[in-house]
Amino acid sequence: xxxxxxxxxxxxxxxxxxxxxxxxxxxxxxxxxxxxxxxxxxxxxxxxxxxxxxxxxxxxxxxxxxxxxxxxxxxxxxxxxxxxxxxxxxxxxxxxxxxxxxxxxxxxxxxxxxxxxxxxxxxxxxxxxxxxxxxxxxxxxxxxxxxxxxxxxxxxxxxxxxxxxxxxxxxxxxxxxxxxxxxxxxxxxxxxxxxxxxxxxxxxxxxxxxxxxxxxxxxxxxxxxxxxxxxxxxxxxxxxxxxxxxxxxxxxxxxxxxxxxxxxxxxxxxxxxxxxxxxxxxxxxxxxxxxxxxxxxxxxxxxxxxxxxxxxxxxxxxxxxxxxxxxxxxxxxxxxxxxxxxxxxxxxxxxxxxxxxxxxxxxxxxxxxxxxxxxxxxxxxxxxxxxxxxxxxxxxxxxxxxxxx
Amino acid sequence: xxxxxxxxxxxxxxxxxxxxxxxxxxxxxxxxxxxxxxxxxxxxxxxxxxxxxxxxxxxxxxxxxxxxxxxxxxxxxxxxxxxxxxxxxxxxxxxxxxxxxxxxxxxxxxxxxxxxxxxxxxxxxxxxxxxxxxxxxxxxxxxxxxxxxxxxxxxxxxxxxxxxxxxxxxxxxxxxxxxxxxxxxxxxxxxxxxxxxxxxxxxxxxxxxxxxxxxxxxxxxxxxxxxxxxxxxxxxxxxxxxxxxxxxxxxxxxxxxxxxxxxxxxxxxxxxxxxxxxxxxxxxxxxxxxxxxxxxxxxxxxxxxxxxxxxxxxxxxxxxx
Numbered sequence: 001x002x003x004x005x006x007x008x009x010x011x012x013x014x015x016x017x018x019x020x021x022x023x024x025x026x027x028x029x030x031x032x033x034x035x036x037x038x039x040x041x042x043x044x045x046x047x048x049x050x051x052x053x054x055x056x057x058x059x060x061x062x063x064x065x066x067x068x069x070x071x072x073x074x075x076x077x078x079x080x081x082x083x084x085x086x087x088x089x090x091x092x093x094x095x096x097x098x099x100x101x102x103x104x105x106x107x108x109x110x111x112x113x114x115x116x117x118x119x120x121x122x123x124x125x126x127x128x129x130x131x132x133x134x135x136x137x138x139x140x141x142x143x144x145x146x147x148x149x150x151x152x153x154x155x156x157x158x159x160x161x162x163x164x165x166x167x168x169x170x171x172x173x174x175x176x177x178x179x180x181x182x183x184x185x186x187x188x189x190x191x192x193x194x195x196x197x198x199x200x201x202x203x204x205x206x207x208x209x210x211x212x213x214x215x216x217x218x219x220x221x222x223x224x225x226x227x228x229x230x231x232x233x234x235x236x237x238x239x240x241x242x243x244x245x246x247x248x249x250x251x252x253x254x255x256x257x258x259x260x261x262x263x264x265x266x267x268x269x270x271x272x273x274x275x276x277x278x279x280x281x282x283x284x285x286x287x288x289x290x291x292x293x294x295x296x297x298x299x300x301x302x303x304x305x306x307x308x309x310x311x312x313x314x315x316x317x318x319x320x321x322x323x324x325x326x327x328x329x330x331x332x333x334x335x336x337x338x339x340x341x342x343x344x345x346x347x348x349x350x351x352x353x354x355x356x357x358x359x360x361x362x363x364x365x366x367x368x369x370x371x372x373x374x375x376x377x378x379x380x381x382x383x384x385x386x387x388x389x390x391x392x393x394x395x396x397x398x399x400x401x402x403x404x405x
Numbered sequence: 406x407x408x409x410x411x412x413x414x415x416x417x418x419x420x421x422x423x424x425x426x427x428x429x430x431x432x433x434x435x436x437x438x439x440x441x442x443x444x445x446x447x448x449x450x451x452x453x454x455x456x457x458x459x460x461x462x463x464x465x466x467x468x469x470x471x472x473x474x475x476x477x478x479x480x481x482x483x484x485x486x487x488x489x490x491x492x493x494x495x496x497x498x499x500x501x502x503x504x505x506x507x508x509x510x511x512x513x514x515x516x517x518x519x520x521x522x523x524x525x526x527x528x529x530x531x532x533x534x535x536x537x538x539x540x541x542x543x544x545x546x547x548x549x550x551x552x553x554x555x556x557x558x559x560x561x562x563x564x565x566x567x568x569x570x571x572x573x574x575x576x577x578x579x580x581x582x583x584x585x586x587x588x589x590x591x592x593x594x595x596x597x598x599x600x601x602x603x604x605x606x607x608x609x610x611x612x613x614x615x616x617x618x619x620x621x622x623x624x625x626x627x628x629x630x631x632x633x634x635x636x637x638x639x640x641x642x643x644x645x646x647x648x649x650x651x652x653x654x655x656x657x658x659x660x661x662x663x664x665x666x667x668x669x670x671x672x673x674x675x676x677x678x679x680x681x682x683x684x685x686x687x688x689x690x691x692x693x694x695x696x697x698x699x700x701x702x703x704x705x706x707x708x709x710x711x712x713x714x715x716x717x718x719x720x721x722x723x724x725x726x
Contacts, residue, residue: 042500043499043500043501044500101612106512106513106514106534108534113492114492114495117492117495117496118496120574121492121493121496121570124570124573125570125573125574125576125577126573126577127577130574130577130578131578133574134574134578137481137482137534137536138513138534138535139481139534139535139536139538139539140536140715142535143536143612143715146612147613151612151613152612152613153610153611153612154545154610154611154612155535155612155613155717156533156535156538156542156545156610157533157534157535157542158531158532158533158534159480159483159512159513159514159532159533159534160513160514160517160518160530160531160532161512161513161514167531170531171531171546174546174549174550174553174555175545175549177553178549178552178553180545180549194495194500195488195491195492195495196508198491198495198500198503198508199491199503199505199508199509199511200508201500201503202503202504202505202508203505203508203509204505254529254530254531255527255528255529255530256476256518256521256526256527256528256529256530257521257527258518258521258522258524258525258526258527259522260522261509261510261515261518261519261522262509269527270527273527387514388509388512388514388515388518389512389514389515389517389518389519389521389522389530390518390521390522390530391514391517391518391530391531391532
C-alpha cells in the first residue's frame, strides 16, 4: 500500500507578511511586498526587492534572541516561520526526537560573511574577527533554527539554489515513508545578501521594475527573502497525536535538466520530467490538477521554457497557473516552501492567486491567471521549483479535511 | 568508488605507503583530469569541479553504470575558491563590474549539477550542505530511496576544498587542530549486490546526541570493529573514549584522519577507506587505534562512527558481502 504523508502545520514569513494569516490577506488584497531596497546595504538601492519589513534588530527583539542569531538574517527568518509551523501542528517536546528538521538554504550566513570579509581578508586572517566568518555556513544556520525549536533526531540542509526548500520537502517525505522518522519539519530560509544580489545582477537577470512573469516584456527577477516550513507526518503519527490534517503530499518529482549551470533547456526537459514524476507518483492525470504555482521567475529564459514543459504535460489546455513571485520576490532557496504554503492557503481558502504584472501574455493562446479566483474549490495543486544547475522539483498537494482515523 | 585526497589520487597506494603530512594545511593531490575532461572544458572548471568529475567518472566506471538513477552530493562549503574570489572582487571593486562566471560556479549545487550535465543525466539530483554530515546526508537520501524502491542505483559523492585563506582562518580559530585537508570522494550504491565492494547495512544521523544514546545504537554482534573520527586532538578524541567507556563490549578501533586529515567531507574518505578494508580484508597497521587484542582474521563488517563539532553523531554500518 502507498505510504501516505500528511501536512499538519505551516508557517511563513516573507515580504507580504509574517504568518499565514497576513500572507493570505495580501494574496486576497493583491498587495505586493516588492519595493526598493530598504534593509540590505547595497549600492543597487534602486532595485526592487521583496524584503521582510523588519530589521535584524526588530526580529531579534521580537524573538528574544541574541548574538550570533541576531546577526544571521536567514536564521531569524527561519525561526519565525518554523515556530509558527510547529505551533500550528501542536508538536510537543517529546515529538522532536522522532522528527527531522530539513531546511534548504544557499545563502546561509553569507550576509554576515560579507559584512566582515574585507577586514579579515585585509588582515590576512590575523585578527580575532576571523570568528565572525566561521559559523556562517548553510548547515550551521539550520542547526540554529532547529535547536531553537527542540531536540530533533536529524537536522540537515539541502542546497540546490532555488529548489532547496522543495528538495527538503522531498527528503522529509522519503524519510517518513521509509520509517526513519515519524515527523519532518521541512522547508527553507533565505535572507537577501549582497553576494547573490550582485551575482544575479552580474548575470543581468534582475528587473529594474516590478517583475512580470509570463509577460511578453518580462525583464527578469526581483529577488526576495523569507522562510516557510510545513510539518509532514506519517498516518500513524497523525492518528496517535490526533493531529489536524491540512493537506496530503501526494506526489513529488526531482529531475535534472542536465543542460547548463544557469539556463534552462528549450524544451524544459528537467521541468517536464519533474512534473511528470510527481503526477505519476500521485496517480493523477494532468487534468486533475486545479492550479499550478509555477516557478515563474520573470526571466525571458525560465518562463518560456517552463511553459514549453507545461505544454508537454498538458497539451494545449493548461490548468490555472500563476507566479506569486511578484508578491514575494524570488525567495530563492525558500521559494519552494513559501510557495508551498501559498498552495496550502489556496486549497484551504479556495483562492487561486493572480499573476501580477501581465499586460500582454508571453504567448497568444496561453495566459496565466490575471484575476484572482475566489471561492473556487481547489483540490489538487502543483508547485514548481527550478534551481540553477537544472535542479528541478515539482510537488503536488491534495485537499484533505480534518483528521484521519 | 574513487577518492581524491592528500594521498595519491584515484589510487589505493595509501593502504601500503601513505604520504605523511608535511604541514598543517595539505591540499589534495590533483588527478590527471585530461583523462576525463577535454582541455577546453577543464579550463573553465575550478579545482573542486575537476576533482568531482574525475572521482565521479572513475566510480561509475568501476560500477559499470553510466546513467545513474540519482546523483546525490554532499559539500560543506561548496565551491569555496570561487565564492572567495567573488567576495574578494566585491570587497576590492565594489558592486559593479563583477564577473558572472565566478557567481555561476560558486553555489553549492554547481558540483552535483555539473555531473548531471557531464553525464546528461536527468535522474534525481540533490545536494546537501550541512558541515561535517554533508556526506552522510547524501548517503542517507540515496539509501532511503533504494529502500523505497524509488531508484536502483545512485552516485553519491562528497567534495570539499580549502583555500590558503580559509586555512589561515582555520589555524587562527582552531590552533589545536592539526591538519586541514581536502576531499573528493564518489561512490556508487546500488540495490544489485553482484560485484559489490561491500554492503551499506544502515545509515544513522543523531543530531545533538548524548553519549548514551549513541552507545545504545551499537552492539557487540554487529559492531566488533569500528572506524572513528579521532584526530589526535584531545578535546575531540576524549568524546570517542567516553563512547567506548559507555559500550558493554570492546570493539577493535580504527582511525582514518591520520591519513586523510580533516575537512567537512573527510568522513567520506573514512567511508572509502572502510569499504576498501572490507573488500581487501586487510587493515593497514597505521589505522589501528585501540583494542588491537580483539582482532580477528575475517573482517565481517566495519562500522563508521563520527562526531561533528555540534555533537551530531553519525553511524554507518558496512558489511562484507
